[in-house]
Every structure is written in C-alpha cells, then in structure tokens.
Amino acid sequence: MPPTLDDKLVIAISSRALFDFEAENEVFEAGDDRAYMALQQQRLDTPATPGVAFSLVRKLLGFNTPELQRVEVVVLSRNDPISGMRVFRSAHHLGLPILRGVFTRGQSPWRYLRPLNAQLFLSTNEDDVRQALGAGVAAARVFPQSARASADHPQELRIAFDGDAVLFSDEAELVYQRQGLDAFQAHEQQHVLRPLPDGPFKPVLRALHELQRHPQTEMRVRTALVTARSAPAHERAIRTLMDWEIEVDEAMFLGGLPKGAFLREFEPDFFFDDQVGHVQSAVPHVPSGHVSAGVTNR
Template sequence: MTVSHLFMQNYTGPLMIALQYNDLFDLDSISTSTDTDALPNGRAFTFIKAVQTVNERLVEQNKSDCLLFEVILISKECSEEIKMKVDESVKHYGLEIGKFFFCKKEELINTLQSNKVKLFLSTERDDVYEALHTGIPAALLYDQADDHVLNQLKVIFSGDVIGFSEDSLDGLSEFGFSETQIETIKTAKICMKEFAVLIGQMRRRFGQENSPLCTCVLTSWGSRNVCASALKTLREWGLDVDEAFCLAGAPCSPILAVVKPHILWDGGLLNMS
C-alpha cells in the first residue's frame, strides 16, 4: 500500500481552502453602494458556488461524509465598514463560509498555517509564491466569471510541475526562468501532492458522468513523455484526471479559455496565465 493510500484512509477532513476578501467581492464598489446593496461578485464567487455544489453532492451520497470543502475568508487589511459589508454580502448570497479572519499583512502566513489550510487561493501571484515557499499549498484563482460553470468545480494541475524530474526542472533556466522561479516550481510539486490526494479521494466518489468535480492536467513546456509522467504520478497519488492537454510550447490561453478552470496549479510558470 502506498503512502498516498495510507494518507487517504487516515484523513478525516474537512479540506480547508482559504480565500481573500478582495477576490470574493468587488470591494472598490463600496464607495458607490448604499447600505442595502450587496457587493458585486469578484473572481472567487463562481468558485464558492462550485465548491458548495460538490459539498451538496457528497452529502447526498453520504450524510456522514467528513471529507468536504470548508472555505475561510481572510482580509490582510480592511476597515470596519468593509468587514460589515462583506459579512452582509455573504449572507445575502447564501455563501457557506466557515470562518472570517482579519489580520495584518505580515500575519497572513501564520493565519494560513494555524488553520491547517490545504489550499490557499489568490489572484495575487506574490501571495501565492510566498505561501508556497513556506510550505503552504497555494495556487492561482483563475478569472472565472461564467454562470454556466457554477455546477462544476474545475481544477488544472501543471503537468510540467508534476511530470518533470528535478534535473529537468533545473533545465528551465534555458527558457529564461530564474533560480527563484525554479525553486518555487519544485516547492509547488511537494505542496501539490497532498491536495491532489484529497481531490482524488473526492473524485472517486462520483461517476464519470455528471460529476461536480473535474480535474485536468495541462503540460505547457514538456513533451508527451513529461505529460505521461505527470499522469502516472497523479495516478500513484490516487487521482485519475478527466482531461489531459499536452501543448509542447504552444500558447495555453486558448485551452484555458475553453476549460475555464477555477483553480490553476501552475507552480510559477508565468506564461500559463
């Protein structure tokens, strides 16, 4: 029995995901809104709705299921007015938020660690990289605004991060990546494993058709062999992905525009955005 399978048997959940307030709502609109207006949706809104759909489907199958998503909201700096408006807007939209945290910017990492966050999502790459370098699983919250994806949570894992060997990753310097970026990618692979294991456990509870959870691998730089290696590694971690894309250097944007992921595990490959 592999380490991944042992971990899956012992884990009882929930799978804690952290978001920032400014990604869930458009906070810039506070100055023009009235006391009774709910804040407009931000990038994370469809993600929250998709997560709630996955949780509802899991509970439908097993009311005692413990492996559910729990979302916490974090604000690095905000006024009392923003706190109140965010709280009112969460209630207005019926969003299931487990906890609210208001902390100073320098307290962000400690807040994530103390809450045992399994995935920190942000539209700010600097925050994602900082979290990764401290060992916290972190990924980009992709710009997802279409209503038709509310019923399915979509996650893309980078095949380059998972499929490349450590020696091959060192070779990314030939493509213009700095040592810091390469180290971030290596760290991302380590952080990615635990989340992939848990997502794999969730994914297997649904059939192939009409699943509320869709996982993909996208290999940007690597060859077919790298993509195959990524698929093999994910399978060893307990995750069989729904779709795989091997681009071999072609632009990623057309695929991302079609797949429309909520979560983009790119590990610092800046050209994927």
C-alpha cells in the same frame, strides 16, 4: 467535543479574490486606510459582486450536505474588521455559507493558515502567496482581471493544473531551464519509471480526487492537466499520477503552445500555473492564478 477542521478540505481566500473589490482597492492602494474603511462602511448594505474565485468557492461548498460538511471556506484577509462585515454580508446575500474569517488590517494573514489547517490559499497579494508556499501550503496569486468562469457547468467543478512546479516538483523544470529542451527530454526518458517528486498542489488534487470518489451531492469534479510537456516527456507525468493513484479527466500536452485557447475550451472554474506567461495567456479566457513556486520564480 470542540469544533475541528481536521477532517475537511479547507480553502482560505482573501476578500478581493472572492469578491470584486477593485474600486475599493484603488482607495486602499492610495494609502488612505481610513478612507477605505469609511467607504466599506458606507457600502455595508451594498452586496459586493462575485470576484474571480467566486465560482470555484460556490461549487466547492456545493459538495456539503446538512449531515456532512466536507469543505470549509474561510476568508483570510488583510481587510479590517469593519470591511469584514461587508464580506460576510455579501457572502450571505450571494448564498455562500461562509462562517469563519480572519481580518488583519493590513498585516500579512498567512500565519493563520496553520491553525486553520488550510490546504489551499488564494489571494491577490504576491507576498502572502509566497509566504504560504514557503510554509508548505498550496497557494496562488489570483489575477483580478481574469475572465469569470463559464456558467455552462453548474453541477461540475472544473479545475486545470499545470504540471511541473505545480502538481509535480520543479526537478524536471530545473533541467530544462539550465540545459535546454534536448537535455530535458533525455532526462525525462531516462527517469520515466521514477515518479516525479510532489509539487505544492498534489494535496489539492488528491482532495479533489476524494470528493469525486465519494460523491454526496449532485456536484462532480472534472480535472485537467495542462502542460507544456510533449511526447516523450508526457509519459513520466502520466506514470507519476498512476503511482499516486490519482486520476485526471483530461490531459493536454501542448509542447509549448499558448495555453489560453485550450483553457477557453475546457472552461475551468480555476487554472493554476507557475509561469506568469502561461497565466497571462489564460487570463482573457478563464479565472487564473499564479503559483510563485519553482525555479522560474526564484
């Protein structure tokens, strides 16, 4: 029987999100493709250092056992195949059992998400992220300048999500953007018993919930909803999660307060938000990514 990824949580990630290739990227951005390839070839035996999403990937792979592979991480990169050699060598050096990769040498790789059956795509390229979201795959643009994840929770994968346009659709956010806060609060009270439509990251939260419900290793999951909502609009968000039969461990209803300080205390391995301002608030404290979905990104 041929191998399949259908029964796994598949994470596709660009090489620059996984490793710190910022120095090399300066050569690439200068438009000298050959010089970039030559530099990566010169550094084949020099392992890259961990990037923003490294902790997230390492902990996700920690849910696997020799008998049961529940998570698959695939490198999906605009890099060339020679640079891909360094990516695989770096992964091996740092103890990441990554076996699959697709390298497209400057072309957008998002179209390979479908045959990979990927549920999440992390990249530093905004266009690739938007294409992935348009194809129905949860995706986020990784901010390379983000703080690295805390080392204080080695056996606990911590992920923080914004609500509207991330876990939930942008239905309520659309009301807020067009009519203001009072109309938003009234809308949410009026529809409090009607679950919010699904957002792009609902499948990711559900997959994490399943990892938590059926532990096979010492790794555990801790999730947080970190939202600008406040009472009384908080109730619809919680009721929606209840309707989905998905639990989160922490919920922060901040009423528009900057999220960075709260995320610093939660110490996630990654934080996802659809608004650049919230991501910029988080970047000095935690690994962060922008979900370019919903009304605020049109």
